[in-house]
Amino acid sequence: MKPVIPIFPLKLVVFPLSRYPLHIFEKRYKKMVNMCLDEDRGFGITASFSGEFSKVGTYVVITKVLKKYLTGEMDIIVEGKERFLMTNFEMHPDGYYIANVEEYNDFSSSVDCDLLNEVKTKFEKIIDRVNYKLEESFWDNYNKSYMKSYKMAEKSGLSIQQQQTLLIIQDESERINFLIEYFEKLDENFNENSALKNIVLGDGYLN
DSSP states (O other), X not given: OOSEEEEEEESSOOOTTOEEEEXXXXXXXHHHHHHHHHXXXXXXXXXXXXXXXXXXXXXXXXXXXXXXXXXXXXXEEEEEEEXXXXXXXXXXXXXXXXXXXXXXXXXXXXXXXXXXXXXXXXHHHHHHHTTOOOOHHHHHHHHHOSOHHHHHHXXXXXXXXXXXXXXXXXXXXXXXXXXXXXXXXXXXXXXXXXXXXXXXXXXXXXX
């Protein structure tokens, strides 16, 4: 990741190591994506709340161009690589934003096995209650991931605000505890229809 990167503000959070499909249709972002493809570089995705950009975002790379349209629009898949802290931003002449960024890493990545087992059990309980079937590829990627909290969060029905909170936390154990508390509250106030809806709406990530 370079110290200055293009920024794509969206109403979503992309986690490190997650994969997400995007449809690019605005003229300025078509220019930005084409520049990234030509120069083999990535861009930053930062969540947008009421016109304000979150300072902590995720640097992504384009792993696949699914389709290009005659209008210049395109369908792409991006993969989260690492988080960044945006120190300032400005408008590029082509209409999109560029920003100065710094690395934003964890203070600690170690997690107690009992804690991981606890959150996995609570996660599976919620998934079972809404009869939601996760593909084997999800669990394969979960087992391989060194940030299991983020992989689990992809399919947990978190609001965008909760996703951003999780993105900001710089300790894997703290993120796991955040999810445990979330699953406990969801279980206590369980409503099958709303829970199912939340999970389905949050299922934009690719396994």
